[in-house]
Amino acid sequence: MNSLYKKLHYKMEELSPIEKSILKYCLRNIEEVSAMTAEELAKETFTSQATISRMAKKLGFKGFQEFKFAIKSYDKQEKSYVTTGYSIDFEQRIKNMVKQISTSLSSLSEVQINEIAFLIAQSENIEFFGVGGSMPICLAAARKLSFLGKKANARIDWDELTVMANNLTSDDLAVVVSHSGETVGILSYASKLIKKKVPIVAIVGAPNSTLESMADYTLFAEMTAVYYDDVDLSSRISLSGLLDILLMQYAEKYYEKLE
Incomplete structure (x- = not known):
């Protein structure tokens, strides 16, 4: 089973509705989010950097940068047979x-x-x-x-x-x-x-x-x-x-x- 999926699956229920909405946005726009800063993502999702950081940590990452790297790597893996x-x-x-x-x-x-x-x-x-x-x-x-x-x-x-x-x-x-x-x-x-x-x-x-x-x-x-x-x-x-x-x-x- 994909390691990112396991991490998200076991932690997703811990997210608040706002944090889940941020995660949805990230997974639907992986390429764009991979190039964003936490501040830019906060503006795009009408949230705050603190909320984004909290979401990443609840999902088991040290912070937004580690989360961003993980979803970018996952996207590349899905396209590895492209x-x-x-x-x-x-x-x-x-x-x-x-x-x-x-x-x-x-x-x-x-x-x-x-x-x-x-x-x-x-x-x-x-x-x-x-x-x-x-x-x-x-x-x-x-x-x-x-x-x-x-x-x-x-x-x-x-x-x-x-x-x-x-x-x-x-x-x-x-x-x-x-x-x-x-x-x-x-x-x-x-x-x-x-x-x-x-x-x-x-x-x-x-x-x-x-x-x-x-x-x-x-x-x-x-x-x-x-x-x-x-x-x-x-x-x-x-x-x-x-x-x-x-x-x-x-x-x-x-x-x-x-x-």
Whole structure:
């Protein structure tokens, strides 16, 4: 398990609402915060340097500088398997995309997909968890399931996701979508879901991730992270494709029974 995630996970509940809001801002804007002073961050978050220092110390750091270094290092680690898009020609880019989709779909197990489809059918509520580039995939999947007659939702607000992670029960199902499987916020939600004994289906773009170890079922998408400087242009089409196959299989087996 990522050491930064463990530190944040065990200490996060000690933060006040204001300190949590600062942490959220920092994790959503790692590059910018990494270049800020405590004074600049205080102005940006409408707080004080003392509050920022207190937040860092509650999280187990000596101060803001150590905290800032930790999140910057974490961000680099998440991008350690990244490729840049500058040196790839058009044909190679197409081939890479086709390979990602083909590899992802060909590795699917019909038995596993059917088991997850059955779990969807038996669950009272389906809640999708995804942030950043994975969020639109979750919104689309929840919308499709809703049209099929299932109670399904995807939230865009950090606090709403936290509330849902705390409120779901063992009769519900959580579908967690993450490119790296190591995103701090996503792992925090997964930990809360485990405590509530909520079944978890993970859709991830990297093998041997922390999220995989926390999930009851995991579907892997072949993905290549692509950045132009700090702009993430990584395609999530493989993640979306896996979810589409799962929903099609669910509809084929259970939709008529719900009519």
